[in-house]
Amino acid sequence: MATSGSSRYETEQLQKGCYYEWMSLQSKHIADLKEALMSQRSKENDxxxxxxxxxxxxxxxxxxxxxxxxxxxxxxxxxAPSWNSSLENGLLWMGGCRPSSFIRVIYAMCGSQTETHLSEYLLKIDENVGDANNSTDGSMSDLTATQLAKINELHIKVIQKEDKITKKAANLQEDVADMPIAVTAYATDLVEAGVAVEDALDKHEECMAVVMAEADRLRFETLRKIVEVVTPVQAAEFLLAGKRLHVSLHEWGRVREEKRLGCARTGEASAAREDAGKSNRSATC
Structure with a gap:
């Protein structure tokens, strides 16, 4: 994987472009899912x-x-993508989200929708409106015992696979403190990477790419298996929630960093004014 500085920059720009294309597609998916779910609720376009x-x-x-x-x-x-905010990078696992977080989204949706439906059920009883036992539209609150059992089984397996991938990455991180990297760093004050170190770092990066690809496969397989367990309506609701979460975290992180940058600039300006004031007072004295 030995690459020049310009080649690395070009690759990073391709990676960044790939990410923003995906984010644009996420927004389109959100609009398509919302439209399709509205049609589904009117019993059309199943x-x-x-x-x-x-x-x-x-x-x-x-x-x-x-x-x-x-x-x-x-x-x-x-x-540590440059196109992400610090908030997003702090939540990364092997260059992306944890596959087990997909299932946590399902649990959160199931609990939230159940609470909403319970409130509607009690309201119907209080007002004697319609049939309080009227069935819902097949949303996440309607997950059957069989579906929940399959999702829970998947959750356990996914966590086990995540742990294995995490251990592989931990071993690769420990290898950085091995020969020849650590010895070269210790032996010289001006750390210049020789051929042996460059080869070792290239090998490390190749191995990390393999681990990340394994993590991406796990992310995809988890998504695919969830969709197989749930109904199309439930799958659409799950995908919509997951995409909204992804887009929202990106936007929240961006806004938070802009606020911090604004506060930092305000603080720097205040400090500069205070220093100027001290200088003026000193000159007067």
Whole structure:
């Protein structure tokens, strides 16, 4: 994976472009899912909803494959992306989100929707409106015992696989303190990477790219298996929630950094004014 500085920069720009193309596609997916769910609730376009869910899963697979291709040119960028906010980078696991977080989204949606439906149920009883036992529209609150058991089983397996990948990454991180990297760093005050160190770092980056690709496969397989367990309506609701979360975190992180940057600039300006005032007072004295 030995690459020049200019080549690394070009690769990072390709990675950044790939990410923003995906974010743009996320926004389109959100609009398509909202429209399809509204149609579904009016008992139309059942087949179209299933096709949309399948297309979104395929799009995610293509995105992970593209990431894998680009990571083998230069992997380091994915572990602290310049296109992410500090908030997003602090939440990364192997260059992306934890696959187990997909299932946590389902649990959160299930609990939230159940609470909403319970409130509506009690309101109908109080007002004697319609049939209080009227069935819902197949949303996450309607997950069956069989579905919940399959999702829980998947959750356990995914966490176990995450732990294995995390251990592989930990071992690779420990290898950085091995020969020849640590010895070279100790032996000279001016740390210049020789051929042996460059080869070792290239090898390390290649191995990290393999680990990240394994993590991406786990992300995709988790998504695919969730969609297989739930109904098309539930799958669409899950995908919509996950995409909104992703887009929202990106936006929240950006806004928080802009606020911090603004506060920092305000603080610097205040400090400069205070220093100027001290200088003027000193000159007067």
């Amino acid at each position: 087949r179209k909803l299933g096709e949309l869910v399948g297309k979104i899963v395929d799009d995610f697979q293509k995105y992970t494959e593209r990431r894998s291709e680009l990571s083998h040119r230069c992997c380091s960028s994915y572990f």
